Structure formats: structure tokens, C-alpha cells
Amino acid sequence: MLKAADDIMDQEDSTSQSWDINDIKLPQDVKQTDWFQEWPDSYVKHIYSSDDKNAQRHLSSWAMRNTNNHNSRILKKSCLGVVVCNNDCSAADGRKIYLRPAICDKARQKQQRKCCPNCSGPLKLISCRGHGGYPVTNFWRHEGPFIFFQSKGAHDHPRPETKLEAEARRSTQKAHTAVSPTSPRLKRCREAESLTGEMQSQEALPLLLSNQENYISPCSFNGHLIDKNPQEQIINNCLSLAKNYGFGRSPYLTEHSQDTGSNKYYEKCKEIGSREHGSGDLSGPSVCNMYADYGEPQPWNKNTALERNPCTDKCCNGSALSLADLHCEIVSSQNCMDSSIQHVPNIPPTTKAGYHPARPNTGLSGDDFYEGKLHVNYNSSYIPSSFYHLSSEDPYLIMNSAHHHQQPLPLTKGNEWDFEEERKYTNLDYCNNELVFSLCPLR
DNA sequence: GACTGCGGGTTAT
DNA sequence: ATAACCCGCAGTC
Structure with a gap:
């Protein structure tokens, strides 16, 4: 400690x-x-x-x-800011999309002439000020x-899509367009997307903008209901941990949707808190952090000084890898993902310059991070958007699809990390050792 | 085609 | 002098 x-x-x-x-x-x-x-x-x-x-x-x-x-x-x-719909449209679930402005001036101008993938309205560039x-x-x-x-x-302004997401979705969309003729309107949007690399097709939107509650609900898994039993608790705890480590945030979330989701999530947190600690007290580390992350109306962006720093990374030791494994297992259980991510390796933790030998390779430092060699980033959850183009019945995939707002692990008095508390609240070891295997039969 | 880095140039404070 | 911005060029992917 x-x-x-x-x-x-x-x-x-x-x-x-x-x-x-x-x-x-x-x-x-x-x-x-x-x-x-x-x-x-x-x-x-x-x-x-x-x-x-x-x-x-x-x-x-x-x-x-x-x-x-x-x-x-x-x-x-x-x-450059972020590109939004000039009509301020929302998807069916109330979420908005935030597109990544093209870096090249000409490409950006062209991008703004394209239509909104959701309502076909004009796009608008929100400049950063x-x-x-x-x-x-x-x-x-x-x-x-x-x-x-x-x-x-x-x-x-809101965070735009990441470059990796844009690239991944562009390639996915290209493949999708090639095999699936659509209405002229959709076609137009797809053409726009293929040019900008920033837009989602309407078919993809329900996934891209999928309700947050879906991916935080641990009670169903690909149609398999999981009763309220220790397994659910384990899953809940691991999901909690996942959120603490940055899984489960999406740039597409609106404040409204965040609030909606977070309220329910808050209740889930309370439920966990009650079950694990005999009270609804939210002061427990993981629960407290979860609520801090999901319960508060979020500004566009919080100070990310603790993003993927060695401390948060280190606290993920072991657990993060298992969460990544969990993600892999879940993803692998779906047969509808694109081929580029069908074989997500269980990457053993590596070190960076020997600074943190116990630290998972959260940074995927080097090429992996941005070159798409890896699709699981333990801390930043750097999942290419190709993950989005999956069945809408895959809430867990969406859980892992976001990547922002890494949250620091709970601090106790004196700014000391309390690993024991964290472990107690999250059943870390149980997650590590049992969860992945317990889910395997679901495949 | 788009991204990126570089550098000349202009304008405003 | 400093900062922001525009533009074009070349290399890379």
C-alpha cells in the first residue's frame, strides 16, 4: 500500500x-x-x-x-472539436453521436457536407474553444x-470518436456496404461515412448508441438468464470493477442517457452494497467509484490526469487481465463479430521499461495501442468500433465498447490505495479465478 | 484519399 | 514578439 x-x-x-x-x-x-x-x-x-x-x-x-x-x-x-448533427437529433434511445472531425482541411469540409447518419440532416462542427x-x-x-x-x-466539447474507432468502423462499414444493398438514404449516409470514416449506419446505431442499461445489466447474457446467485454477484462485482477501470464509457452517451443509465446503475450499486455489506452505504470503494463515474452528470470531460497512470494500472494488477479475459470470452461467445476481432489474444501482462513489473500492459504501449493489434486495452478499454457491429443482443459487448474516463481506484485516508478494501469489495480473486471459467459454458 | 509534419506567409494583439 | 490561422508541399499509410 x-x-x-x-x-x-x-x-x-x-x-x-x-x-x-x-x-x-x-x-x-x-x-x-x-x-x-x-x-x-x-x-x-x-x-x-x-x-x-x-x-x-x-x-x-x-x-x-x-x-x-x-x-x-x-x-x-x-x-478541431467534434462534429455533431445540426438538427441536434437523437437516436431512438435518446443518445447522440459525436463524430471525429477529419484532420485534413479538405476532408473536413467534405465531411461537413455529408448527412447525419441518424436523421440525414446536416452536420455541424463544434469548434473547440x-x-x-x-x-x-x-x-x-x-x-x-x-x-x-x-x-x-x-x-x-464532447469527445469525438477515436481514430481507431473511426478507422475500424470505416473498414467494417466498407465491408458491410459491399454485401448489403440498402435504401438510397442509407446508401447516401454510408457513402458519406466511407468518405469521412466517422458515421454510423442506421443499422449500427442501435448498437453504437445502445442503451447503457443494457450493458450494465448482468442479469441476462446472450439470452441466458442468470439468477440472483453468487454468480450474479461475481459478475456484478466484476462489472463494477470494469467500470472503475474505464470499461463501459462511450463518447456517444448523452448526459441524459448517462443519467438514465446511472440512476439504474446507482440502484444496482446500492443493491450490491446492501448484499455485500449489509447496508446501502455507497461509501465502499468500488461502489463509491462506480457512482462517481456513472451517477454524476458528467462534464464533457474530466481531468484525466489519472488516466491510465501507473497507479491505477497497478491497482488493476491481475484483475484487469481477467476482465479483459472476461471480455474475450464473452466476445468469443458471439458468432457475429467481424473477423478482425475474432481471436483476441489473452495477452500476458508486460512491463514498460521495467517501471511497473506488476502492471498489466494497460498502455499497450507502442504499436499495439493505436495500430489495432490488440483489441482489448485493460484500462482504456480501447475497443475498435467493429465491436459495435454486432448483435444488438450483446449487451456485454457494448459494455466493453467504450473507453473513456478511466477512474482512479478508491483512495483511503492519506491518499493511500487500499488494495485489501478494493479486493473485498470486488471479490477480485474470485473474479480472476472463477468468473471467466464460469462463463465458458455459456459459449 | 487521408493523415502528418514542415514551413512560408498573413493577421491580430 | 507572440499567437492563431491559412495554405501548400512532401512523405507515409
């Missing part, structure tokens, strides 16, 4: 330094680098290892375009063995 607290301090040390990206000399005595942050927000700084492939590529899940700052040493990128009325800017600077990152401004 103390070591975990130390890790927190280390993390803070590397993210809240007094340096500025424009400093002539940047710190060279960096003790520990940060794990790559896919959704950096607010005025944050990170120091990545120069070995970090994502940092090398200056990646971000925000739609960032290059901006010339006439300084070849510092790469500056500004946020989170930095004094100007777009949020990210700065990258390579110095020796480190890559310094600094973000200025807080995004004032």
Missing part, C-alpha cells in the same frame, strides 16, 4: 513539474516517465519515454491538427530520452 502511495507521488512528480514546454532547458533528471494519455485535458504536462510509440507519433484521441508555431523544436497541435476562446493546444517536444507533452486549455 505504501508503495502504491509512493507511485502516486512519483506520478505527480512527473506530471506537475514546474517546467514549461517553452523553457530553454527542460528537466533531465526525470525519475519516472508517464504512461501515455490518450485523452489529455486541462493544463496538464506529461513526460513520456522517447521509446513510447504513441508519444513518438504525438497521438491523441482528440482530433488534433498540426499548427505551425514556427518552431521546429516544438510541435504544436490544436483541437477551451483555451481562452481558442482551441485547446497540445505541445510536443523531444529532448534526449524524453518526450515532453504539455496541454493548454480544457476541451469544452
